[in-house]
Amino acid sequence: MNLANESIPGEFILLGFSDRPWLELPLFVVFLVSYILTIFGNMMIILVSRLDAKLHTPMYFFLTNLSLLDLCYTTSTVPQMLINICSAQKVISYGGCVAQLFIFLALGCTECLLLGVMSFDRFVAICRPLYYAVIMHQRRCLHLAAACWISGFTNSVLQSTWTLQMPRCGHNKVDHFLCEIPALLRLSCVDTTTIEAELFFVSIVFLLIPVTFILISYTFIVQAVLRIRSAEGRRKAFGTCGSHLIVVVLFYGTAIYMYLQPPSPASKDRGKMVSLFYGIITPMLNPLIYTLRNKEVKCAFMRLMARSSWSQSKDYKGRLFI
Known part of the structure; x- marks a missing residue:
C-alpha cells in the first residue's frame, strides 16, 4: 500500500503521437471538426426529440439518452486533447486523469448496455407490435435507461479503483x-496478470453479452421483417433497424478490438487509433446515421425549422405594426 501511495504523481504526461510531430496539425483539425459536429448533431437530436410531440416514443427516448451520452463522452476527453496538441507540455493533472478515466469508462459501459436496450425496443416494436405499448411503457423505459446509467457508473468505480491502485x-x-x-496498466511496475484477467472478465460482461443479445434480437427481427408483405413496411423496418445496427457495428467492433485483444507492444499505436475512433469518430457519426437514414427525424427537424421561421416572421411583422 505504501508503494502504491508513493507512486501517485502530481501529473501525467500524455505522449499521444508526440514522437511524430508532423501528425499534430492534422489530428488537431480532425479532433476539432469532429467535436463541433458531435456537439451540433447530438444537440439537434436532443432538441428535435424533445420539442416534437410525434417523437415522444420509447425509440427516441433511448436515442436522446444516446445523444446525451455521446455529448458527455467526447467532452470528457476532446478538449484536453486539443489543449495538449497545442502545448509543448502535454500534461494532465492526477485529478484530471482520474476524472477522465472514470467518466470515459462509465459512459462507454453505459453505451454498451444502452445499445442492447435499443435493440430490445426494436425487437418488441417489430416482433410484438400489438403488445408494444404495454411492454415499453414510460415507466419501464425510465427503469431500463436508469439501469444502464447506474450499471455503467458502478462498473467504472470498480475498474477505475483497481487500475489506480x-x-x-x-x-x-x-x-x-x-x-x-x-x-495506465502499462505504467505499473508489478505483475498485472490478475487485474488484467479481472478486467477481461468484466469486458466480456459489458461487451460480448450485449452483442450476443443484440444478434439474437436481430435474428428474430429479420425473420419478422421478411414476413411483412408490404415492401414499404419492410423498407421502413429495415431503415430504423439499419441505423441502430450500423452504430452497433462501429462501437462494439472497435471496443472489442481494444479491450478483448491480448496486450502487445506492436498493438499500441493501433490501439490509440482504435480508441480515437470509438471515442471521437463514432459519437460524431451517430447523429449523422440516425438523421440521414431516418425520415421521421428529418421531417421533425424540418417542422421545427418551419415553426421557428414562422415564429420569427410573425414577431417581425408584429414589430412593424407597432
Missing part, C-alpha cells in the same frame, strides 16, 4: 491521448 513506482508517461485503462 496498481503501483507505478513514479512512472507517469502515458503512451496515449487520454487516461484509459490499457495505457
Whole structure:
C-alpha cells in the first residue's frame, strides 16, 4: 500500500503521437471538426426529440439518452486533447486523469448496455407490435435507461479503483491521448496478470453479452421483417433497424478490438487509433446515421425549422405594426 501511495504523481504526461510531430496539425483539425459536429448533431437530436410531440416514443427516448451520452463522452476527453496538441507540455493533472478515466469508462459501459436496450425496443416494436405499448411503457423505459446509467457508473468505480491502485513506482508517461485503462496498466511496475484477467472478465460482461443479445434480437427481427408483405413496411423496418445496427457495428467492433485483444507492444499505436475512433469518430457519426437514414427525424427537424421561421416572421411583422 505504501508503494502504491508513493507512486501517485502530481501529473501525467500524455505522449499521444508526440514522437511524430508532423501528425499534430492534422489530428488537431480532425479532433476539432469532429467535436463541433458531435456537439451540433447530438444537440439537434436532443432538441428535435424533445420539442416534437410525434417523437415522444420509447425509440427516441433511448436515442436522446444516446445523444446525451455521446455529448458527455467526447467532452470528457476532446478538449484536453486539443489543449495538449497545442502545448509543448502535454500534461494532465492526477485529478484530471482520474476524472477522465472514470467518466470515459462509465459512459462507454453505459453505451454498451444502452445499445442492447435499443435493440430490445426494436425487437418488441417489430416482433410484438400489438403488445408494444404495454411492454415499453414510460415507466419501464425510465427503469431500463436508469439501469444502464447506474450499471455503467458502478462498473467504472470498480475498474477505475483497481487500475489506480496498481503501483507505478513514479512512472507517469502515458503512451496515449487520454487516461484509459490499457495505457495506465502499462505504467505499473508489478505483475498485472490478475487485474488484467479481472478486467477481461468484466469486458466480456459489458461487451460480448450485449452483442450476443443484440444478434439474437436481430435474428428474430429479420425473420419478422421478411414476413411483412408490404415492401414499404419492410423498407421502413429495415431503415430504423439499419441505423441502430450500423452504430452497433462501429462501437462494439472497435471496443472489442481494444479491450478483448491480448496486450502487445506492436498493438499500441493501433490501439490509440482504435480508441480515437470509438471515442471521437463514432459519437460524431451517430447523429449523422440516425438523421440521414431516418425520415421521421428529418421531417421533425424540418417542422421545427418551419415553426421557428414562422415564429420569427410573425414577431417581425408584429414589430412593424407597432
